[in-house]
Amino acid sequence: MLWSDIVSFITQVLSRHRFRTIVLWVAIAIGVVAVNLLTALGEGAKSFVLEEFNVLGRNTLIILPGKKETTGGMPPLTGESPRPLTLEDAQFVSRLSGVKSVAPIVVGNLEASYAGKIREALTIGSSRDFFIIRQLSVAQGKILPELDLDKGEAVCVIGNQLQKELFGQQSSLGQRIRIGDTRFRVIGVLKKGGTSFGFDMDDVIIVPVANAQSLFNVDGLFRLFAEVRVYQQLGTVKRAIVDLLTERHEGEEDVTVISQDAMLSSVQEILDILTIAVAGIAAISMLVAGILIMNMMMITVSQRVKEIGLLKAMGATSSTVRTLFLCEAGLIATVSSLSGLLLSHVITSIANLNFTDLQFHPPWWAQVGSIVLAVVFALLFSWLPAQKASKLSPVEALQGKQQKETT
Amino acid sequence: MIELKHLEKKFHIGDQVVHALDDVSLRIEQGEYIAVMGPSGSGKSTLMNILGLLDRANSGDYLLDGINASALGEAERTRLRSDKIGFVFQSYHLVPRLTARENVELPMMLSGIPVKQRKKTVDDVLDKLNLMDRAHHSPNQLSGGQRQRVAIGRAIVMKPSILLADEPTGNLDSKSGEEVTKLLESLNDEGITLMIVTHDPTLGARARRQLNMLDGRIV
Numbered sequence: 001m002l003w004s005d006i007v008s009f010i011t012q013v014l015s016r017h018r019f020r021t022i023v024l025w026v027a028i029a030i031g032v033v034a035v036n037l038l039t040a041l042g043e044g045a046k047s048f049v050l051e052e053f054n055v056l057g058r059n060t061l062i063i064l065p066g067k068k069e070t071t072g073g074m075p076p077l078t079g080e081s082p083r084p085l086t087l088e089d090a091q092f093v094s095r096l097s098g099v100k101s102v103a104p105i106v107v108g109n110l111e112a113s114y115a116g117k118i119r120e121a122l123t124i125g126s127s128r129d130f131f132i133i134r135q136l137s138v139a140q141g142k143i144l145p146e147l148d149l150d151k152g153e154a155v156c157v158i159g160n161q162l163q164k165e166l167f168g169q170q171s172s173l174g175q176r177i178r179i180g181d182t183r184f185r186v187i188g189v190l191k192k193g194g195t196s197f198g199f200d201m202d203d204v205i206i207v208p209v210a211n212a213q214s215l216f217n218v219d220g221l222f223r224l225f226a227e228v229r230v231y232q233q234l235g236t237v238k239r240a241i242v243d244l245l246t247e248r249h250e251g252e253e254d255v256t257v258i259s260q261d262a263m264l265s266s267v268q269e270i271l272d273i274l275t276i277a278v279a280g281i282a283a284i285s286m287l288v289a290g291i292l293i294m295n296m297m298m299i300t301v302s303q304r305v306k307e308i309g310l311l312k313a314m315g316a317t318s319s320t321v322r323t324l325f326l327c328e329a330g331l332i333a334t335v336s337s338l339s340g341l342l343l344s345h346v347i348t349s350i351a352n353l354n355f356t357d358l359q360f361h362p363p364w365w366a367q368v369g370s371i372v373l374a375v376v377f378a379l380l381f382s383w384l385p386a387q388k389a390s391k392l393s394p395v396e397a398l399q400g401k402q403q404k405e406t407t
Numbered sequence: 408m409i410e411l412k413h414l415e416k417k418f419h420i421g422d423q424v425v426h427a428l429d430d431v432s433l434r435i436e437q438g439e440y441i442a443v444m445g446p447s448g449s450g451k452s453t454l455m456n457i458l459g460l461l462d463r464a465n466s467g468d469y470l471l472d473g474i475n476a477s478a479l480g481e482a483e484r485t486r487l488r489s490d491k492i493g494f495v496f497q498s499y500h501l502v503p504r505l506t507a508r509e510n511v512e513l514p515m516m517l518s519g520i521p522v523k524q525r526k527k528t529v530d531d532v533l534d535k536l537n538l539m540d541r542a543h544h545s546p547n548q549l550s551g552g553q554r555q556r557v558a559i560g561r562a563i564v565m566k567p568s569i570l571l572a573d574e575p576t577g578n579l580d581s582k583s584g585e586e587v588t589k590l591l592e593s594l595n596d597e598g599i600t601l602m603i604v605t606h607d608p609t610l611g612a613r614a615r616r617q618l619n620m621l622d623g624r625i626v
Contacts, residue, residue: 001516001517001519002516002519002521002522004522005516005519009516012504012505013504016504017504307502309500310502311513311517312461312485313459313461313488314489314513314517314561315490315514315517315518315565316485316517317481317482318481393461393462394461395456395461398461398496
């Protein structure tokens with residue numbers, strides 16, 4: 001049989017058994033769409049999270065109090081230690097040769113009030129360098145002034161959302177708000193910046209670190225950011241910081257220094273596993289579609305027993321019959337999976353127009369994989385029915401009998 | 408020319424062995440017109456299936472135009488069948504989703520004959536069977552007689568040397584039956600070997616040679 005005839009024969013079968021064709025088409029397309037959308041979602045979430053982490057910049061080291069014995073996995077995000085990391089430690093770190101700037105961090109929740117309105121807000125105590133390291137900028141006013149780390153000044157920069165809630169349309173610059181039991185002058189309002197690194201930057205108050213320490217009545221730091229001058233020195237500087245702090249802490253290595261790269265790679269690993277898990281779940285829907293194909297083909301074979309008998313009587317060999325059935329499954333799987341792919345691109349494009357924060361793009365391996373999987377499953381699952389059809393004896397098939405092998 | 412030598416065919420039904428063909432020897436010259444008659448279960452259909460290469464005998468030889476068909480493999484038998492044998496069935500066995508024309512074309516398509524060559528041959532056959540105006544109808548839009556004419560068209564489109572017809576008029580009224588019989592006889596006049604299996608004595612009597620079968624033997 002000529003290939004062009006096989007194609008036209010199958011096309012006739014598919015177009016003249018419309019209901020069956022549509023059911024198969026929908027089943028396969030849904031499988032392909034599921035794989036592509038779920039992996040797009042996974043990848044979108046991944047790039048979103050990685051971007052969040054990236055805000056720090058790869059020249060930044062994070063120093064946490066306490067020695068964490070970690071053998072892979074996420075580094076500790078909170079640390080408790082009998083010996084705190086102090087402002088003095090921060091000053092010593094800032095004097096190391098490879099260090100460009102440091103930003104000590106003290107955080108906590110405090111009530112902020114203005115003209116009778118009270119809001120609870122995340123209060124971050126830090127320095128001017130914090131704005132540079134975190135790439136934060138102000139919409140109005142200015143950022144924290146350059147101060148010695150242990151010198152306080154009753155000024156604050158507030159988040160965009162907080163400014164609206166406390167002041168409404170009124171200007172907040174120069175106004176005094178009460179934070180805890182101290183009054184601070186507002187000198188700047190942050191640009192609308194969304195969430196980053198778990199902090200909602202629209203809803204924070206940033207004050208000089210010394211003021212924060214007295215507000216919370218603590219000596220220690222929550223953590224310390226240190227930015228190195230050149231990326232190549234990251235390892236050396238990291239070592240130098242550990243050595244310095246060990247020396248300062250009476251010979252005990254009780255701090256943890258992590259680089260963004262280390263953090264990113266473990267986060268990336270987790271997200272990769274998530275994406276693969278999600279893709280695996282989607283692949284199950286492909287398997288279901290495959291089984292549906294098998295059932296449909298089985299039904300087709302039994303409905304078309306007489307036709308198969310006739311084809312064989314008219315000169316079709318067993319292999320021609322098998323080819324016809326396999327190609328039928330292959331053709332519908334190819335057409336359906338391609339249209340499924342097209343559909344998932346349409347859906348992600350619409351989603352991308354509506355959500356600007358998260359971008360969905362099915363990864364190339366999911367696109368190729370879903371189509372290959374659909375076609376392979378279709379062929380695999382129709383092999384059995386095709387084999388059954390090709391084995392039919394023409395005499396019995398013409399009488400409409402299905403089984404019973406002849407000798 | 409067909410030659411059968413001591414053909415045997417047995418079926419096992421339960422623990423009973425049925426001799427569908429019992430030492431059948433037969434010689435049929437090219438262009439003969441033969442009717443095979445006999446009661447149900449006498450082995451008519453089995454003989455027909457073996458002659459049509461749809462089934463194999465348990466023992467004995469079958470020579471078709473000098474080729475020993477009993478010795479061939481399945482693929483070669485399939486090729487021989489499509490080259491030399493045309494089938495006409497009682498219940499037509501047209502493919503319902505294909506048009507009359509496509510049904511006639513089917514054997515040529517299965518044999519891999521190029522489209523251009525097919526068109527001419529199919530046109531000739533449809534013209535000869537007076538089916539040109541029905542070419543694009545599907546089988547369920549055709550009358551019984553027309554359906555059987557389409558089936559005959561399909562049987563002769565590969566220009567076989569033998570036409571095997573199993574109760575070709577069994578599902579037809581007497582008028583269409585007469586038309587179909589005349590058509591088959593005119594094909595026989597053109598040189599094709601015609602073999603009709605039938606219960607109908609009047610149809611059987613028209614053949615130039617009658618084979619009566621009983622319990623797997625020609626009597």
